Amino acid sequence: MVELNVIRKISATLDSVWAVLDDYGNLSWIPGADNVEVIGEGVGMTRRLHMPGLESPIDETLTAKDVANKSFSYTIPKNAVIPFDDYNATVTVTGDEDSATVNWFCSFDEGEVPEADAKTMIEGSYTMMLDALAAKLEA
DSSP states (O other): OEEEEEEEEESSOHHHHHHHHHOTTOOTTSTTOOEEEEESOSTTOEEEEEOTTOSSOEEEEEEEEETTTTEEEEEEOOOSSSOOEEEEEEEEEEEOSSOEEEEEEEEEEOTTSOHHHHHHHHHHHHHHHHHHHHHHHHO
8 A cells, every 4th residue: 555645735724725725625725626517515525526638537535634733535336447456545734824734645556556656646636636736825
């Protein structure tokens, strides 16, 4: 089992960062995630990402949400884009009125992908998303 943790401090309030991340079905702040289909609501809902250049969408299912502690968890079933089994991620936001820290943690079975390559792939994805979140909120 591979574990990866990406932490990013954002110069925006805790509440403003959480407001964006808490809206699980809205990924308009992420480049390329223009077409997101929301299936269901609350824990158990799925956001289906139709990404440019990909034949199959990526499903991300919300498995837990803790508003008081500003965190949520989701899973991604194995697909052509995320070729890993048992992919689970938890996002937690901490901070105050001056800045927030986003902690994006995941664990997964890398399958046939070498562990270092798998980590690089996921870390790149998280970094891109956190860069987009910072760009939206720090402007």
